[in-house]
Amino acid sequence: MPLSTPTERSLSHTRRVTCYGYKRADGLWDIEAHMIDTKTHDLELYEHENGILPAGEALHEMSIRITVDLDLNILDAEAVMDNHPLRICPSIAERYKLLKGLKIAPGFTRKTKELFAGTSGCTHLLELLGPLATTAFQSTHKEREKVMEAETGLTQPPVLNGCHALAEFSPAVKEHWPQYYQPKSDQTGSE
Incomplete structure (x- = not known):
């Protein structure tokens, strides 16, 4: 836009x-x-x-x-x-x-x-x-991601929680990396 x-x-x-x-x-x-x-x-x-x-x-x-x-x-x-x-x-x-x-x-x-x-x-x-x-x-x-995965076996995206769109509670993380998705809870403790 x-x-x-x-x-x-x-x-x-x-x-x-x-x-x-x-x-x-x-x-x-x-x-x-x-x-x-x-x-x-x-x-x-x-x-x-x-x-x-x-x-x-x-x-x-x-x-x-x-x-x-x-x-x-x-x-x-x-x-x-x-x-x-x-x-x-x-x-x-x-x-x-x-x-x-x-x-x-x-x-x-x-x-x-x-x-x-x-x-x-x-x-x-x-x-x-x-x-x-x-x-x-x-x-x-x-390349850094490949090295990290080879050395540690971790596949967690290094950009996780690096910005609004890649917050662990975002729809993008839920769709692309569901294993790292953490629902955002409101102030009452519910999702």
Whole structure:
């Protein structure tokens, strides 16, 4: 279902975020996030050639790549800025190597904000870390599930209770994984 019909309007800004998950020949995974911001109008930029960024040219164009194992441990990290509004911007990219050694797991977002918020990072690169982490999870999901099943014999879906649709009491779980379905009881204790 599409969004409702909007009030008459004109486009001013576009942000495109694209993420990719690649399985490497060595069994590790490269996860990449790329962002491009453009304006539909010329933008005054003090440090841009002639002081003006023409409409349609990238104001921000930035990428992050992490390498993870199947436990979602970050083994390597790299960030680059191809387009940025100020000459100093790329000098923070090297700091994103601090992702190395982190694990994409509960607390990841909090930890990345501690490391890269405010003057310790770039707002735009920090914003890419959420979609990057989700892409890592989505890219490796099936393989991690197979490994878990082979090692433990468990077949419980790792996404169980990960969101509203996959709550143990949801109709989707009842239909697809009935052995894990748990009826939701109301406040009186009945279903």
